[in-house]
Amino acid sequence: MTGLHADLTVPGRLVAQVHAAPGRVVAVIGPNGAGKSTLLGALAGTVAATGRVEVGGRDWTDLPVRERRLGVVFQDRSLFPHLRAHEDVAFGLRTRGVPRRDAERRARDWLDRLGVGDLAERRPAELSGGQAQRVAIARALATEPDLLLLDEPFAGLDVGVATGLRIELARHLAAYAGVVLLVTHDALDALTLADEVLVLDEGRVVQTGSPREVAAHPRTEHVARLVGLNVVREGETLRSFAPSAVTVSPRGAGSGPAPTSARNRWAGRVAALAPHGDAVRLLVTTTRGPELIADVTPAAAVELGLDPGAEVWLSVKETAVQTDSMRP
Numbered sequence: 001m002t003g004l005h006a007d008l009t010v011p012g013r014l015v016a017q018v019h020a021a022p023g024r025v026v027a028v029i030g031p032n033g034a035g036k037s038t039l040l041g042a043l044a045g046t047v048a049a050t051g052r053v054e055v056g057g058r059d060w061t062d063l064p065v066r067e068r069r070l071g072v073v074f075q076d077r078s079l080f081p082h083l084r085a086h087e088d089v090a091f092g093l094r095t096r097g098v099p100r101r102d103a104e105r106r107a108r109d110w111l112d113r114l115g116v117g118d119l120a121e122r123r124p125a126e127l128s129g130g131q132a133q134r135v136a137i138a139r140a141l142a143t144e145p146d147l148l149l150l151d152e153p154f155a156g157l158d159v160g161v162a163t164g165l166r167i168e169l170a171r172h173l174a175a176y177a178g179v180v181l182l183v184t185h186d187a188l189d190a191l192t193l194a195d196e197v198l199v200l201d202e203g204r205v206v207q208t209g210s211p212r213e214v215a216a217h218p219r220t221e222h223v224a225r226l227v228g229l230n231v232v233r234e235g236e237t238l239r240s241f242a243p244s245a246v247t248v249s250p251r252g253a254g255s256g257p258a259p260t261s262a263r264n265r266w267a268g269r270v271a272a273l274a275p276h277g278d279a280v281r282l283l284v285t286t287t288r289g290p291e292l293i294a295d296v297t298p299a300a301a302v303e304l305g306l307d308p309g310a311e312v313w314l315s316v317k318e319t320a321v322q323t324d325s326m327r328p
């Protein structure tokens with residue numbers, strides 16, 4: 001079988017099965033401590049695990065790390081401090097037995113492809129974060145690995161830099177034949193780069209599916225929040241709704257909430273507000289517990305006096321609430 005097939009246990013930290021066809025990009029998401037880095041480490045062979053790993057038709061279970069056809073890009077510790085960019089990319093190729101001249105030629109070619117060919121002589125200290133990530137991606141892709149592990153590759157970069165890199169990475173990943181696992185805390189990464197999403201929680205796989213399916217029917221509060229939905233938990237049920245579906249009214253003298261059942265209405269206080277597309281997005285702390293998000297028009301925000309501290313009613317129609325079970 002080609003692609004990735006793994007069934008792994010890291011005692012006390014992770015029990016996970018992962019399957020992905022060649023060429024697929026799998027986003028791995030989940031809260032802090034869910035086991036995302038542990039999963040990547042177990043696949044790379046740097047975290048001791050029991051079970052089985054097969055990649056590109058080869059059994060990796062007992063294969064030493066250096067013999068795995070693997071590319072890795074981590075947030076910020078990917079490059080050798082003493083190597084120039086072209087040496088770093090060539091080094092990856094040399095360790096896989098590519099002759100020096102060929103490695104050098106391919107290294108420069110990959111730096112060009114990532115748009116950093118003119119920085120080939122620089123060392124990491126002379127590169128910006130975004131430039132360094134481009135070099136790291138060039139190094140990982142140059143070896144044509146069967147498995148590419150990207151652990152939060154855009155974390156710590158300016159929004160504009162991250163956006164440019166995301167677009168470019170999408171282009172390279174589309175042409176890449178191996179399996180990609182991308183750990184991310186960003187819904188945009190999962191929605192724009194991934195073919196599949198794997199949700200980890202407390203060391204277990206709790207949901208898999210296309211980005212669209214997972215975003216539309218999240219099974220964990222973490223994912224619901226990540227995709228920008230409001231979520232209210234009732235036992236094992238998640239009730240989620242879009243910020244645009246929330247009606248806001250002032251909680252002043254004489255004004256009551258919009259007529260709806262008590263279940264779908266909350267008294268709260270505006271904690272913060274910020275522009276969001278054409279709307280104004282309010283973050284509201286409610287007396288019943290959850291923090292909720294509501295989008296209103298700029299005109300309504302002014303008219304209703306929705307400044308921080310303003311007391312409000314929030315309500316949502318039952319027809320706008322989606323109910324999902326947290327159990328698979």
Ligand SMILES: Nc1ncnc2c1ncn2[C@@H]1O[C@H](COP(=O)(O)OP(=O)(O)OP(=O)(O)O)[C@@H](O)[C@H]1O
Pocket residue numbers: 012013030031032033034035036037038039
């Ligand atoms: N070296 C280690 N030894 C023992 N336990 C560890 C080790 N590293 C992480 N853990 C534990 O394993 C669990 C999974 O951690 P892991 O770092 O894989 O999560 P994560 O999803 O990558 O989190 P984050 O998003 O914060 O990086 C956590 O409970 C963590 O405390």
